[in-house]
Amino acid sequence: MNNRYGALAVILAGILSPALANAQDAGANAATTTDGGRDASPKPEFSSGVTWLDGKYGQTTGTSVLYVPFTAAYRASTWRVDATLPYLDVRGPGNVVGAGGTPTVVGSGSPKVTDRAGLGDLTLGGAAMLPKAGALPFLEFAGRVKLPTAQNHLGTGKTDVSAQLNAYQVVSPRVTLLASAGYQWLGKSPAYRLKDGALAMVGVDFKATQTLDVGISGNYIGSVAQGMSDQITASPFLSWRTDKHWGVTAYGLAGATRSSPDYGAGFQLTFYPW
Numbered sequence: 001m002n003n004r005y006g007a008l009a010v011i012l013a014g015i016l017s018p019a020l021a022n023a024q025d026a027g028a029n030a031a032t033t034t035d036g037g038r039d040a041s042p043k044p045e046f047s048s049g050v051t052w053l054d055g056k057y058g059q060t061t062g063t064s065v066l067y068v069p070f071t072a073a074y075r076a077s078t079w080r081v082d083a084t085l086p087y088l089d090v091r092g093p094g095n096v097v098g099a100g101g102t103p104t105v106v107g108s109g110s111p112k113v114t115d116r117a118g119l120g121d122l123t124l125g126g127a128a129m130l131p132k133a134g135a136l137p138f139l140e141f142a143g144r145v146k147l148p149t150a151q152n153h154l155g156t157g158k159t160d161v162s163a164q165l166n167a168y169q170v171v172s173p174r175v176t177l178l179a180s181a182g183y184q185w186l187g188k189s190p191a192y193r194l195k196d197g198a199l200a201m202v203g204v205d206f207k208a209t210q211t212l213d214v215g216i217s218g219n220y221i222g223s224v225a226q227g228m229s230d231q232i233t234a235s236p237f238l239s240w241r242t243d244k245h246w247g248v249t250a251y252g253l254a255g256a257t258r259s260s261p262d263y264g265a266g267f268q269l270t271f272y273p274w
Helices: 003-008 011-016 019-031
Strands: 043-055 063-075 079-092 095-097 104-106 114-119 122-129 138-147 160-170 175-185 197-207 212-221 231-241 246-255 263-271
Touching (some): 079 095
Antiparallel strands (some): 043 263, 063 079, 079 114, 079 122, 122 138, 160 175, 175 197, 197 212, 212 231, 231 246, 246 263
C-alpha cells in the first residue's frame, strides 16, 4: 500500500466523536499526504486547538462548550494509537457524554445554568488497517475508550466505549470519498437516562493544492438519551500543511435536528517532530 493510502486511512478517526472531530481529522490527515506521503515507520504527532459549540440540545436553556484538547498520537501507515486529555468550560444545564475526542452534550433535564471548567475525560484510541480486498475501498477498524477522569462534574463519571469501521476511496488524485459506521456504548448514570446508539459519517475531501485540502462531512449520532432526537450535522473544513513539521485545520458546524448543536467552529494545530 502506498504512503498516500496509508495516511488517508486515518482520515475517519474522528467518527467516534461528534461532527467537528470528523471534519478535523479528515482535513488534518488528508493534508499530511500532500508531500507524496510519509514513510511507513511509526512517528509521533502532537496537536491542540480550540473548539466552541453552542445549542439547546432539546432543552429550553442553551449550553455552550469551550473545548481545548491536548492529543499525543503514534502512527504508522497501517495503524495508530492516541490519547487525548481536554480542558473544558461548559456553561449551561447540559453535560458531556460519549467516547470521542470532542464533546457530545446531553441535557440534564433541569433548566438550571451552571458554569464548570477543568480537565475532562481521558480518551484512548487505536485503529488498524484491514488487508486490501480487490476493488473494495480501503477499510480500517477503530475503537475508543473514554475514562471518567473529568473534574467539576464535566462528565457523567462513567466509562464509554466506541467501535467503528472506516472506509475511504480515492477516486482521483484530488478527490477522496469518506464513509464510516460504528456504535457507542455509554456508561449508565443515575443522573442521565443514557442510550447506546449508532454513529455514521459520509464526506468528501478535495485537494485544492499540494498543501491545501477542503471538504465537508455529514455526521450522524443516534439519540444518546431518552427524550432526545438523533444528532445530524454538517461540518465543512479546510486544512493547510504549512511545512514538514506543522499543519493547521479550521472547521465549522451546523446542526439539523433539535438535539444537535446549533453551530460551532474551531481550529487544530498539529506538530510532526519527524
